Amino acid sequence: MVTIIVGGHFGDEGKGKIVSYLANKDDIDIVVRAGVGPNAGHTVFYKNRRYGLRMIPCGFVNESAVLLIGAGVLINPKRFLEEVNITKTKGRIFIDKRCGIIEDRHRMEDMSDTHLKREIGTTGSGCGPANAERAYRTIKLAKDIPELKSFITDVPLEINNAIENGKRILIEASQGFGLSLFYGTYPFVTSKDTSASMAAVDVGIGPTKVKEVIVVYKAYTTRVGEGPMKSMITEENIAKFPIWQDVLKDAQNKGIYGNDINDILSKYLDEWGTVTHRKRRVGIFDMELAKYSAMVNGATNICITCIDKIFPECKGVKEYDKLSKRAREYIENIEKEIGVNVTLLSTGPKSDDIIDLRL
Ligand code: GTP
Numbered sequence: 001m002v003t004i005i006v007g008g009h010f011g012d013e014g015k016g017k018i019v020s021y022l023a024n025k026d027d028i029d030i031v032v033r034a035g036v037g038p039n040a041g042h043t044v045f046y047k048n049r050r051y052g053l054r055m056i057p058c059g060f061v062n063e064s065a066v067l068l069i070g071a072g073v074l075i076n077p078k079r080f081l082e083e084v085n086i087t088k089t090k091g092r093i094f095i096d097k098r099c100g101i102i103e104d105r106h107r108m109e110d111m112s113d114t115h116l117k118r119e120i121g122t123t124g125s126g127c128g129p130a131n132a133e134r135a136y137r138t139i140k141l142a143k144d145i146p147e148l149k150s151f152i153t154d155v156p157l158e159i160n161n162a163i164e165n166g167k168r169i170l171i172e173a174s175q176g177f178g179l180s181l182f183y184g185t186y187p188f189v190t191s192k193d194t195s196a197s198m199a200a201v202d203v204g205i206g207p208t209k210v211k212e213v214i215v216v217y218k219a220y221t222t223r224v225g226e227g228p229m230k231s232m233i234t235e236e237n238i239a240k241f242p243i244w245q246d247v248l249k250d251a252q253n254k255g256i257y258g259n260d261i262n263d264i265l266s267k268y269l270d271e272w273g274t275v276t277h278r279k280r281r282v283g284i285f286d287m288e289l290a291k292y293s294a295m296v297n298g299a300t301n302i303c304i305t306c307i308d309k310i311f312p313e314c315k316g317v318k319e320y321d322k323l324s325k326r327a328r329e330y331i332e333n334i335e336k337e338i339g340v341n342v343t344l345l346s347t348g349p350k351s352d353d354i355i356d357l358r359l
Pocket residue numbers: 007010011012013014015016017039040041042043044173174175176274305306307308309346347348349353
């Protein structure tokens with residue numbers, strides 16, 4: 001059975017944490033990374049340690065799972081080997097022979113003073129220049145890199161065989177729908193589509209093999225890098241959102257100060273990029289984008305994270321009925337508007353800070 005996890009807004013929704021929970025809870029046999037490449041930063045807590053992973057699937061926390069990286073994902077060999085060491089996953093992590101390779105020159109170009117950095121605000125990880133080169137058909141592939149030899153496999157063969165044998169497979173995508181090259185806020189997007197169908201292509205399975213698509217949203221919207229953000233909270237509009245007035249009051253009571261309201265909210269909510277350490281802008285839950293994203297992704301169910309950040313009384317809650325009334329109303333409204341069942345709610349960064357409504 002195949003489940004795909006994708007981001008429903010602008011990335012950083014907490015996919016890493018959700019994957020780490022499901023990998024253990026659902027006895028997943030194979031966790032496979034889809035998405036663009038090491039521009040992603042997935043945060044996961046494991047044995048009291050925080051990991052900011054850019055290459056290795058967050059499902060590594062299930063020590064009996066096989067870990068794979070699909071052909072659509074760009075590999076930075078140095079970063080990949082570092083993470084293999086950090087996560088101690090050698091022997092159970094493999095990458096597709098056709099993964100494109102990010103070289104130093106791609107990173108240099110992404111970090112230099114070009115429109116990528118200045119206007120798009122890329123992560124500087126080299127993904128855009130490498131994908132451009134892939135389209136130009138001059139990129140190196142993983143099979144050409146001697147240091148990667150012992151990790152090479154054929155990911156589509158592995159996964160499709162596992163499906164035949166009734167195994168459970170989790171596909172971990174990266175970024176979010178609003179950053180899709182096709183459907184996002186072009187040109188302020190990443191270098192590839194980021195929807196569930198792309199994730200299936202990334203790892204080499206056909207659409208008929210996918211059983212579940214879980215779209216992950218944060219309880220509010222964040223965006224790092226340049227580009228429009230319709231739901232951004234400002235001095236002018238905060239009066240319209242009582243919940244956010246409460247959040248701001250709480251931040252001010254804690255002595256948090258900033259250049260403007262959004263700066264204060266980013267600090268209070270601890271919204272800093274995992275890869276680039278840039279501030280993430282904060283917005284109310286972008287319902288229009290969420291609905292459109294659930295539609296294009298073919299969401300079978302949805303997950304909402306960071307409930308505790310705007311409803312601190314919900315921190316670490318593990319049963320739905322123990323959430324505050326205002327939090328339950330907030331969640332039920334999202335479910336009703338999107339028209340897809342909410343099955344997972346996250347109430348803290350640790351993998352067991354979760355309400356699993358499937359149980
Ligand atoms: P990308 O692939 O980069 O889009 O990342 P991601 O979706 O895996 O999210 P990322 O880890 O970058 O950001 C999510 C942040 O929220 C991390 O710091 C997580 O530890 C944290 N987080 C996730 N879920 C929760 C939650 O329910 N509550 C709290 N307080 N923090 C959470």
